[in-house]
Amino acid sequence: MTGALLLLLVLSPTVAAAGCLILRRPRWCEGLNLAAAAVSLLVALALPPLALGGPRLYWQTYVRLDAAGAWTILCTAVVYFLASLYAVGYMRLLDEDRRLPRFYALFAAFACTMLAAPLMNNIGVYWIAVELTTLVSTFLVGFELGRESIEAAWKYIIVVSAGISLALLGTLLFYWGGSLVAGPTYDMTWEVLQGLAPRIDPVLLDTAFLLVLIGYGTKVGLAPMHTWLPDAHSEGPAPVSAMLSGALLNTAMLGILRFLGVLDPAHGDLLPRTVLVALGAFSLLVAALFIVRQQGIKRLMAYSSVEHMGVLALAFGFGGPLGIAGGLYHMLNHSLNKSLMFFGAGNVMRGYGSKEIPAIRHVLSIYPRSGLLWLAGAVAITGAPPFGLFLSEITILRAGLAGPNAWAVAIMLVLLIVIFIGFLNHFRLMYFDDRGPLPAAAKPLSAWCVAPMILAIIPLLVLGLWWPQAFWHFFAIVAQQLRGGT
């Protein structure tokens, strides 16, 4: 039964992608992609409870459903659904009906690779799935075929492929270390590696983990490997930016989280966690510096993604049940919130015909309703109450204070405040600066462009006011499963 659900989860976007290529009618493709997204979301909502009873294996153990994977899939499916809704409205504005079938085929295929990657039981196959996400999304980043988008796509594929080859090297070293104790041939699944890790030499283990961390860290966008991220996120069409930021980064983060789970029970060495925490703190620093001085509206959102991936790195680096719970809660909140922010940025870019923040003034006079939603989203993404990110960031800070890397908590706190001021200052100028000229009235936005913003802000508000008890229970089980328990 669950196996059929997983098949449905991965097959529905695949069918949509194939259908788009065959039908080649823009309106039908929109519908197909949207239907696939809705099916994926329904399936993804059903998955987390199914993963509670311990990791389950399917198809000759190639597919594995565990709690952390189910949660990542849920985040991806939520973003996929919201972005598909938004794409209907946004892509019509681009006036490229002829190329729309290709767009939706790539879009669905991209979603498919991201939904499949967390399910891969074999560590090598997981690596391949992550690499596939890069290949498919390159074409989405370069979809607009402008000078800048091609440049962004090129940087994206070169930097990420080079970075992720380090993850392959790390994976190879893990396998080699295992082969010294378990014989030359074995299936390198997460569980097997977890069993072997205590008997592998700790120095080899740490080296392999650092390589994997740099490799997947490139994909996650942790500074200083983040250089591709602002370009790729700012040059793709807005729905693609939302998918990259809200879904793709989490998929790679899951790899780091699982490798930490392999290392943790093996030896009490603090080095891997400290490096992860340091990368997270450095990402926050880089994000803070670039957010304060940012001129491009989508680049602002992209650096905010670097910030939040830094927060996730800190959360998982602090570790413990509290760190994992805060991190996973943050993952969902960030996915919802960053989609909302990119949708708003896309609307404003279309309305003003510019990506530059100084050109955008008096947003409320053009977009009274969606402007308010975007402003609320901006307050939320800086971690202010009463939205979900406030709760998750507070939880992460508490987790940090309890652990050995408490120094990072102070850094995190200061930088979060700097980012809060810098980020909201841009919004103050865009909304309330009286000096700018009043813009000409823009075309009203279609409901497709506003509805997903409403759909994103409601759960964000609910999650900020109420952290369901069931979530605590679920996160505790994730933490347990990551350490190898059931």
Next chain:
Amino acid sequence: MSYAHLDPIAASLFSLLAIASLLLSFIMLGSRWLRDYLLAFTLQSWLIALLSAAVGYTAGYPELYLIALLTVLFRGLLLPYLILRIIRRLKVDRELHLSLSPSASLVIGALLVVFAFVVATHMGNRLGLAGSVTVLALTVMLSMKLIGFLMLAVRHEAISQILGLLELENGIFLGSQILVPGMPLLIELVILFDLLIVVASFGVLVRYLLTHVGSTDSRELRRLTG
């Protein structure tokens, strides 16, 4: 995989092939002609295929013959052919602007090999494998990895960057043949196909670059900053 009781002839054959591959990456560093890069990469792939077959024969892994065959087909013939086509279509035959002269890159490359050797020796000593062919394989793998990154950093032609990436993967490939010859077949197969996809998409990107940007020099790509 431990090679404590390896036949000395086999051990020297492995070492010879590994070191020859490493030398070929220095040819890439020391030249500015794209065809030299391509030739070095092709030869390297053939050597790696030979190495797979040799390891398969000595250690008794028949599936490595298949890997060797696939390596020759994809990395030794198909990939070079595709890249040669791109080179012809682009009408660019050499690096026009070197940010690091070939001789300087050779020296830095040599330093990187020394670094890789120190790391590999240290690891070999810890694992009790000092002096074996394993340490050599680790050294060559890490060196090729570092040299690939050096290529990516100092060469600006799109083709050089693609070849730099492929060089990174070749390093891993070579290392995996000696270190973990028993790694499940599936992985290596998919890696071969994965590479094919990489080059296909790069071909498209290079075409886009040419039609829209007018040059394949990545130094032109500097509009997105900050």
